[in-house]
Amino acid sequence: MSAESEKALPFAQLTTPYSKLAGDDMFLEAAVQWGTWSILVLWVAGASMATELSRPCPQRCECHQETMEVNCSRRQLSAVPEGLSGDSLHLNLGHNRLKTLGRRQFAGLALLQELDLSNNMISMIEVEAFQGLQSLQTLRIKSNRLKIIPVGVFSGLPRLRALDISQNEILVFLDYTFRELVNLQQLEAGENDLVFISQRAFTGLQNLQELNLDRCNLTSIPTVALSQLQNLTRMRLRRLNISVLPSNSFHQLHRLRDLRISHWSSLDTLASKSLIGLNLTSLTINNCNLSTVPYASVHTLVFLRYLDLSYNPITAVHGNLLADLLRLEEFHLAGGSLVTIEPGAFKGLAYLRLLNMSSNQLPTLEEGVLHSVGNLETLRLDRNPLACDCRLLWVVRRRLRLDFDGHQPSCTAPDVVCGREFRDFTEAELSGFFTCRQARILNRKPQDVRVEEGGRVLLHCMADGDPSPSITWMTSQHALLLPTGRVRVLTNGTLELRYAQVQDSGSYLCTASNTAGNDSFSVSLQVSGLPHSRNRTVPHFSEMVWTVPSIITVTNSSAQVSDPFPFDAKTLIIAMTMGFLSFLSSVIICFVFMFLWSQSQGQIKHTATINFVPRTSKGGGAGGGDGNDSGRFTMKLI
Template sequence: MVMGRTTPMPSFHLEPRILIMCIGVLIRALCSCCPAPCECPTRDNSTLCRRRFLSMVPSDIPIFSQTLDLSHNYIRAVPSNSFTHLKYLQELDLSYNQLSRVEPGLFSGLPALRVLLLHHNELKLLPPGIFLGMPALSWLDVRGNQLVILLDQTFQGLGELKHLETGENPLLFISPGAFLALPQLQRLGLEDTKLNNVPIGALTALPRLSELRLGGISKSILRDLSFPDLPLLRVLEIDCWPSLGILEPHSLSGLNLSSFSVTHGNLTTIPEEALKAQIYLRTLDLSNNPISELPARGFSTLRRLEELRLSSGRLHYVPSAAFYGLGHLRMLDLSDNPLTWLAEDALPSPLGGLETLLLSNTMLSCDCRLCWLLHRGLRFGGKSPICASPDSLRGMVIPDDPEKLCPDLFTCQPPIIVNLGPRKLKVREGDILTISCNSLGVPQPSIQWVLPQNPQLEDIRTTERITISPDDTLQFDPVQTEHAGAYLCVATNMVGNDSTWVHLEVVPFNGSNVPSSVATMNGHLLVVITAGGILPFISSVTLCFIFMFLWSRGRGNIKHRAHIEYVPRGNRGSTDTEENKFTMKLL
């Protein structure tokens, strides 16, 4: 009997490490289910649920997700255990939802989280310790909520936080200990709040702060020493502080800023004293302030300044030496000002560093005064400036190439006084009188009046019932006799001047010159006044006499004689009294 041989079955042997890898892949595959309304790109381990009309957080978020985007949904509440399994999560975005509160422990157990975005929700309070459990967090954004107060230890446990955004909240108070747990914080946003003043006590707990943005504070003055104990602060932005009109001389003391801005405020002048010590400043922005005048050498100490913005102000002209000392200036923004001209020596000298001069939406007078500027070869950048005057060039765009403009089109003409009216005027005292003086010229001449009451050529707008109105007309309200005399109108521009005299004669207000109708009316008025004074007096006296008569009649018979005895000095012992009497007649 022949015995058959059996073929041995092959055996499979897996090394332990390969087995572990297979199990890991299997677990990863089982745990990587993407929530139905979301997208889960595997290349960066992201779970993207942005704008998915979600009202709650999905429950099956992959555990290996590093980025979770739940922004722009309708989530009102998040259970405290929603993210506890996401140990690898590095960025969590819950912005633009309807969260009104944060559950305690919601963010605990997220050791790898670095970015947390909660901005533009409806949060009203951040309880102390609410952010515990995120030791690696470096960026926190709670802008655009309804927070009114930041309590002590609000940010407890965030020792590595470097960037904090708390602006766009109706904050009324920040506790002095609110930032105590943030020793590494470098950037802080507090713009668009309702704070009453700079939170000095809270800011002193941030020794490494390098960038600070403030806004919405109600005070009109930035007080001295507003930013103490901030030695590393380099960028300070004070924006949208509508009432801020004064920076006290030492308000920036202790700071070494490289960038400083005060925009959308109420500054009317350049804060020279406050800026004087900021010698390392490279960027200065004073846009959107009602600044109407630039002082000569107002920026002379800022010799490292490279960018200066003065747009959207009320500047009508730039005087000589306005930017003296700014040898490193590269960009100057004067756009959106009612600017008519710049003095030839207004810009820094030498002009080698200045590259861009923004003059869009200004009111430039296109005359010979601009030729020096066009020959410098500056770039106007953005929108080119447009001529506002003279009438022949109004609306013309000023190109960068000046060859065809100067001196053929951009010319100057001396002033000529026109339409003055009568040179000799005769008016009555008490009349209302207006004298105008119009002139033509390029650039537009300025008008000055020399008054007989003030023979010196001075800019006096009001004197002795004479007013010089903004349109340079003389207004007498009313005319008086002392106003008689010769008035000189002087029109002046950079090319020359023109003048003319106006002689005023005032007829006094007296009887000889009063019309008969006026005299009759005044006579009637005098009679009425006299009668009104005499008649009450006569009536009063008559009533008094009648009263006395009636009173005397009511007293009965009246004695008309009285006998009075007396004792003579020499007859003290005599008894004869008949002769010691005298009789008086009573009325």
């Protein structure tokens, strides 16, 4: 070992203990710091525990420290309990026996966010009862006995977002009832005895987004009151006794997006401008009494995406009347009385993806009713008397890709496939079952019908086919004949001409049509005029019938049974009514004239005194007696 190394050794021996000493000091310093933090944490925990232990809780309530909730529900309380902690966030006083709320009833609960007073017996709330609840966001006073809400009850609630006053006995909303609730977003006011909503009742609710008015005694839409709700986006009106929805019912609600009208059992009419001014995306009018789709009312709703007209007695959807609903995606017409859906009924609805026609009386749904079958994703046809023929072949072919929402359609006819669901058919069976037979007129023998003027003509057009063909009639001028009027098409397809006239002469085209094809046949009619005769008082009626397979028979003889009355019952009733009114007016005029004449004669005496001389028994002259023989009597005039 060198001398330098020996000299360095004592230095190393000296420095080693010094380093060890320095490490020990650092350890002690860390221990001191750790102990300080531990004491601090324990102190905070102890303070917190002390605070929790010191937070008051009413004797008959439950307090949950983690949620800052005080639950006093179902405690048979007849008054708001005392000793509530000022830092409580939720207070439940539901299902008790509270009857009144006094002024500043909840003073000291400045942090409270939710207050539930439902299912009590509250019949009176004093003005400023909720004063001091500046943090309250939800207030429920559901199922109580309130009959009126005084103005000022809701003062002091600047942050209230949701208010539920449903299922009370409130009769009227007065002006400015909700004026202080400037931040209210949801108002539940249904199932009250409301008969009137004042025009300024909703003044101040400039931020209200949802309003529900259900089961009340309103007989008309409170249009003026609703016009105050400029930011309303959702509104529900259920179980109202209103039969007609008038024009401009919601004309100021430009931001309304969802309107639900439900269970108006007497609603059968929507005025053509009843929904004018709305920009709805969702419209529900179900469980009402509409007999037709309200085309004139809904055609302005160009932003509509959802339309529900279920459970109305609607019998048909007509063609080419819904094309203005360009954005419609869902259409529900379940539970109605649908029998017919005309071709082109949903023409123009390029985005329609869900069609619900379940629980109706539909025998079929032809592919031609839709704008595009490819866009359709969900189709409900269950619980309909479906005839499984070629008209439904397009549905069955898509049975594996099309969503039936868990409700498979099934066949009702023909008998060979009755009860079978669409998913049960194999591809090989489709060509054998889902077929149609073209419409065919049974008798095509040329017909030439002649009848005298004033006669009655019946032209029967009988046809066969599968499905059963429909019968239409057209004149030689290509005018389609309707089921009303003097010349009309009866429900069985027969063409009737009453009181035939010379100008009715010409050809009439009968067309039988079904899905598989059409068949037409022309009939010629010649109406001859009758010569004028003084003895002709009653028109002569003869009947011309075109039957199949019988030969045409024309009868003009007097033996033909004639209708003794040339006028129908309606004409006779009108004539008798006019005659009776004329007679009655004449009698009234006579009585008025007699009354005026009697008034002009001055006061009328109702008694008369008559002097007379009795005839003698000896037959002497009238002047033969003395003055004692004269007599006098008084009569009362009636």
